[in-house]
Amino acid sequence: MTKWCIISAGGIADRRFIPALNDDEENLVVAIMERVRERALELEEKWGVKCYTDEEEMLRSTDADAVYIGSPVACHKRQIELAFKYGKHVFVEKPLALCGDEAEELLTLAKAKKLQLTVGYMMKYHNLHVLARDIIADGGIGEVNTVRASLGCWYPEIEGAWRQDPTLSGGGAVMDLAVHCIELLEYLLDEEICEVKSFISTGTFSYEVEDGAVIIFRTKGGVLGHIDVSFNVPDAATPSKLELYGSEGSLVAYGTLGQTEDGTLSYVHSPGGNYNASREATYVDCETFLAEGKDIYLRQVRDFNRILKLGIPEYGWTERAVQVQRVVDMIYRDAR
Ligand SMILES: NC(=O)c1ccc[n+]([C@@H]2O[C@H](COP(=O)([O-])OP(=O)(O)OC[C@H]3O[C@@H](n4cnc5c(N)ncnc54)[C@H](O)[C@@H]3O)[C@@H](O)[C@H]2O)c1
Structure with missing residues (x-):
């Protein structure tokens, strides 16, 4: 049984994380800290646990x-x-922190203290992303050469x-959305992005952070990629959309990038490439897999507990x- 304290039970904690903990008998929420007193009292009532307005007092008690x-x-x-x-x-x-150096410092500290530090990138727990990774690792689309991810709201x-204030968020659509795409693509490819070119937009809204970005990149192994993220497209x-192309096929997922285990994954396996000089349309044998609809936040909690x-x-x-x-540092450096 893992006993949990919650620091800041805002949107994602209240909607996804605390419910995931409560759905699993291996977890017990023992206290919540929320800085505004009225909200702390509301949460005390809602979740039936003691709420604090000061983190240190909660941690001490x-x-x-x-x-x-x-x-x-x-x-x-x-x-x-x-x-x-x-x-x-x-x-x-x-994301873990405001920039790479800050993130590195936290990792070094975790190692020195021998304490677990897990970051809530839950999309890799989606069953279709796990499947895509297995297919790629088995050589099911050959040598991966091009990938693309699009995510918006x-x-x-x-x-x-706070997301619209760069001093609190560190940035806009890149810090909020592109980070998921970067983490997931690196997980799927099992290699690092090493070079980026990027454009960020600020045209739709008047806030100080970017409302969209287009990023192109190259991984250490030579895979070329594209990520686009937007705060400025209606829900x-x-x-x-997630697309992965290789010398023997492709994997294309619709509706899998998000907070729920939804969407589909289409897999085309075409070894030998089927060279066709006339480029006439040919029948494509495509296998489609469905999401399981389980709780990906619970999956990441279970993985945390396993550790x-x-x-x-x-x-x-x-x-x-x-x-x-x-x-992300590279993206902002290149865009500015
Ligand atoms: N993994 C995911 O699916 C996912 C989804 C949304 C948000 N997030 C991340 O979760 C974190 C919180 O996001 P959220 O959407 O729940 O935010 P939110 O605005 O809904 O909640 C923010 C929480 O932080 C507290 N807070 C403490 N200091 C604050 C300050 N100075 N200004 C504003 N709020 C302050 C608020 O009281 C509140 O409890 C962020 O790191 C965000 O990137 C993750």
């Missing part, structure tokens, strides 16, 4: 094993350091929204979360 952090990005570093000071393992929401100006028209049970922290995916921030 409870015997939790792990801390979940669901606050704005600029708060992560201080809160992670505080949780480590009290000897707690940490599950922090994505409608995010208009909202008074006081009903929002893209969620705690082993008693030895695992930093492989934390290292990737640091690498994601290095790529």
